[in-house]
Amino acid sequence: MNHCKLLAPVLLLPIAALCPQDAPVGYSDTPHLPGGEWRVHDIARPVPATVTSGATVSAAPSDAIVLFDGGDLGRWTSRGGPARWKLVDGAMEVNGTGSIETREEFGDCQLHVEWAAPAEATGSSQGRGNSGLFLMGRYEIQVLDSFENRTYADGQAAALYGQRPPQVNACRPPGEWQTYDVVFRGPRFEGDELASPATVTLFHNGVLVHDGAELIGATTHRAVAKYSPHEAEGPLSLQDHGNPVRYRNIWVRRL
Ligand code: MG
Numbered sequence: 538m539n540h541c542k543l544l545a546p547v548l549l550l551p552i553a554a555l556c557p558q559d560a561p562v563g564y565s566d567t568p569h570l571p572g573g574e575w576r577v578h579d580i581a582r583p584v585p586a587t588v589t590s591g592a593t594v595s596a597a598p599s600d601a602i603v604l605f606d607g608g609d610l611g612r613w614t615s616r617g618g619p620a621r622w623k624l625v626d627g628a629m630e631v632n633g634t635g636s637i638e639t640r641e642e643f644g645d646c647q648l649h650v651e652w653a654a655p656a657e658a659t660g661s662s663q664g665r666g667n668s669g670l671f672l673m674g675r676y677e678i679q680v681l682d683s684f685e686n687r688t689y690a691d692g693q694a695a696a697l698y699g700q701r702p703p704q705v706n707a708c709r710p711p712g713e714w715q716t717y718d719v720v721f722r723g724p725r726f727e728g729d730e731l732a733s734p735a736t737v738t739l740f741h742n743g744v745l746v747h748d749g750a751e752l753i754g755a756t757t758h759r760a761v762a763k764y765s766p767h768e769a770e771g772p773l774s775l776q777d778h779g780n781p782v783r784y785r786n787i788w789v790r791r792l
Pocket of ligand 1: 667668669679680776778
């Protein structure tokens with residue numbers, strides 16, 4: 538008996554959140570994204586071509602705010618208390634204690650993050666090395682082991698989750714360190730109305746995968762994202778999706 542298939546309809550939670558090993562590789566019953574060509578998490582949306590990246594440079598510049606250098610989690614919080622991810626070999630590792638977020642808040646910024654999926658690749662689709670980088674606590678750049686791991690295009694590594702696939706798949710093998718270099722511009726609101734959407738430029742392992750891409754709203758699952766007005770700054774958050782993904786060398790510059 539598969540308890541996952543029993544539990545999911547009862548709890549109305551995504552199956553992937555409960556049973557990563559059974560994660561689907563896409564959907565054909567979700568609503569259409571703006572433009573109408575593709576559904577959210579569309580199983581039929583073509584996946585990006587794969588490229589192999591070169592070496593990457595990642596040292597923090599002198600004016601950066603270093604959010605994590607391997608020493609401690611003092612700049613991070615979780616569920617109203619201290620962040621409790623595991624510190625190991627100069628990295629921090631997801632350990633089931635919940636997502637973490639920065640104590641300090643940021644809006645427009647340049648951000649550098651390094652991450653590694655578990656060396657032992659287990660699970661499939663969204664169940665393999667899943668985590669995420671949430672800008673302003675709302676807008677997810679997906680972290681996933683997308684090395685020879687098929688999932689829906691708008692949910693693979695470096696995707697703007699549920700919205701836009703990366704231009705190419707620059708994912709390195711599980712266990713290897715990878716870099717995200719982000720230029721983020723937050724949305725602007727005038728009263729309750731959206732004045733301009735958030736944009737993301739992203740280099741994955743030094744390869745451009747989003748070039749000023751517009752977000753259509755706050756990240757959601759199996760639904761079309763939409764904006765809700767919010768403050769000009771919010772925390773950076775790292776997702777605990779139940780897989781022991783590691784992070785190191787995280788720094789940010791306000792823009
Ligand atoms: Mg995620």
